[in-house]
Amino acid sequence: MRIGVLTSGGDCPGLNAVIRSVVHRAVVDHGDEVIGFHDGWRGLLECDYRKLDLDAVGGILARGGTILGSSRVQPAHLRDGVERARGHVADLGLDAIIPIGGEGTLKAANLLAQGGLPIVGVPKTIDNDIASTDVTFGFDTAVGVATEALDRLKTTAESHQRVMVVEVMGRHTGWIALHSGMAAGAHAIVVPERPFDIEELTAIVGERFSAGKRFAIVVVAEGAKPAPGSSMAVEEGGTDMYGHERFAGIGNRLAVELEARLGKEARPVILGHVQRGGTPTAYDRVLATRFGWHAVEAAHRGQFGMLTALRGTDIVMVPLAEATSTLKTVPADRYEEAQNVL
Numbered sequence: 647m648r649i650g651v652l653t654s655g656g657d658c659p660g661l662n663a664v665i666r667s668v669v670h671r672a673v674v675d676h677g678d679e680v681i682g683f684h685d686g687w688r689g690l691l692e693c694d695y696r697k698l699d700l701d702a703v704g705g706i707l708a709r710g711g712t713i714l715g716s717s718r719v720q721p722a723h724l725r726d727g728v729e730r731a732r733g734h735v736a737d738l739g740l741d742a743i744i745p746i747g748g749e750g751t752l753k754a755a756n757l758l759a760q761g762g763l764p765i766v767g768v769p770k771t772i773d774n775d776i777a778s779t780d781v782t783f784g785f786d787t788a789v790g791v792a793t794e795a796l797d798r799l800k801t802t803a804e805s806h807q808r809v810m811v812v813e814v815m816g817r818h819t820g821w822i823a824l825h826s827g828m829a830a831g832a833h834a835i836v837v838p839e840r841p842f843d844i845e846e847l848t849a850i851v852g853e854r855f856s857a858g859k860r861f862a863i864v865v866v867a868e869g870a871k872p873a874p875g876s877s878m879a880v881e882e883g884g885t886d887m888y889g890h891e892r893f894a895g896i897g898n899r900l901a902v903e904l905e906a907r908l909g910k911e912a913r914p915v916i917l918g919h920v921q922r923g924g925t926p927t928a929y930d931r932v933l934a935t936r937f938g939w940h941a942v943e944a945a946h947r948g949q950f951g952m953l954t955a956l957r958g959t960d961i962v963m964v965p966l967a968e969a970t971s972t973l974k975t976v977p978a979d980r981y982e983e984a985q986n987v988l
C-alpha cells in the first residue's frame with residue numbers, strides 16, 4: 647500500500663507522534679510506503695511531498711509542532727481543488743491519505759472523501775472540541791501548560807494583591823479554561839458556552855476580597871463574550887481570510903473592567919501559542935500513537951471516509967460526516983461542578 651500523510655490547521659503537540667506511528671505501523675508491519683505532504687492541504691494540491699521512512703521519523707516522538715509543516719486553506723480553494731487532488735493521488739499511486747487536523751481540516755477531509763478520495767482522518771486540537779472523540783491529543787499538554795502558568799500567577803498575584811485575568815485558548819469551547827481553572831483552583835472560570843454577566847463576575851471577585859483574601863485568579867477562554875445587554879462593551883474583531891472570527895482580546899478588556907469596577911489592580915496575561923508549543927505530555931503521545939496505528943489499520947481494511955476516535959479507552963472508527971456536524975461544548979453540569987472551586 648502507498649499512504650500519504652499530512653498535518654493541517656493550527657499545530658498541536660502530538661502531531662509528530664502520529665506521523666511516527668503511521669510510518670512505523672505501515673512500513674515495519676505492513677511493508678507499505680509512506681509519503682508526507684508539506685504544509686497540509688497545500689502539499690497535496692501542489693504535489694509537494696517527501697518520502698517518510700524510519701530514519702525520517704527517528705527522534706520525533708517527543709517533539710512539538712509537525713515535521714511536515716502545516717497551513718490553513720480557504721474552503722473555496724479546496725473545493726476548487728478536489729479534481730486536482732484526485733489527479734495527484736492517482737499519479738502518485740496513493741491508496742490512502744491520512745490528514746491529521748481539527749474541525750476545519752476534518753470538514754475538508756470529508757469534502758475530499760465525498761469526492762471519492764481514500765481518506766482516513768485523525769482528529770487533533772488543543773481545544774478538545776471534536777464531538778466524536780472523548781479527547782483529542784494536544785489538550786492534555788495545553789491544560790498542563792495553562793495550569794502551571796496559573797499556579798505561578800497565584801504567587802505573584804498574592805504578593806501584589808492583584809486580580810490576574812488569564813486568557814487561554816478556546817475559540818468556540820471552554821475546555822482548556824475549565825480544566826486548567828479546576829486544576830489550579832481559579833476563582834472564576836469564563837467560557838464561550840456561557841456568556842458572562844460582568845456584574846456577577848465582579849461580585850464573585852469582590853466577595854473574595856471582602857472575605858479577606860488578598861488576590862483572585864480569573865481564567866477566561868479567548869472566545870468568551872459578555873451576555874447580550876451586558877453593561878460591558880466589547881469590540882468585534884471581524885473575520886480572517888479563512889472565515890475564523892478575529893478576537894479583540896477579552897482578557898485585556900476584562901482586566902480593565904474588573905480594575906475599574908473593583909478598585910483593585912488587575913493584570914491581563916495572554917497565554918496564547920505557548921499552550922500549543924513544545925513537547926507533548928505522555929498522555930498525548932500515547933493517544934497520538936494509538937490514533938496513528940489505528941488509522942493505518944483502517945486504511946488496510948478499506949474503511950475510508952472515517953476518522954479515529956477515543957471512546958472510553960477504545961479507539962473506534964467514526965464517519966467523518968458525523969464527526970464534523972457538531973462541536974463538543976462544555977455541558978452545563980461540567981461547568982456547575984467547577985463552581986465548587988470558587
Ligand code: F6P
Nearest residue numbers: 656748771772773815816817922
Ligand atoms: O484551534 C486551535 C487554536 O489553537 C485555537 O484555540 C485558537 O483560536 C487558534 O487555533 C489560533 O490559531 P492561529 O495559530 O492561526 O492564530
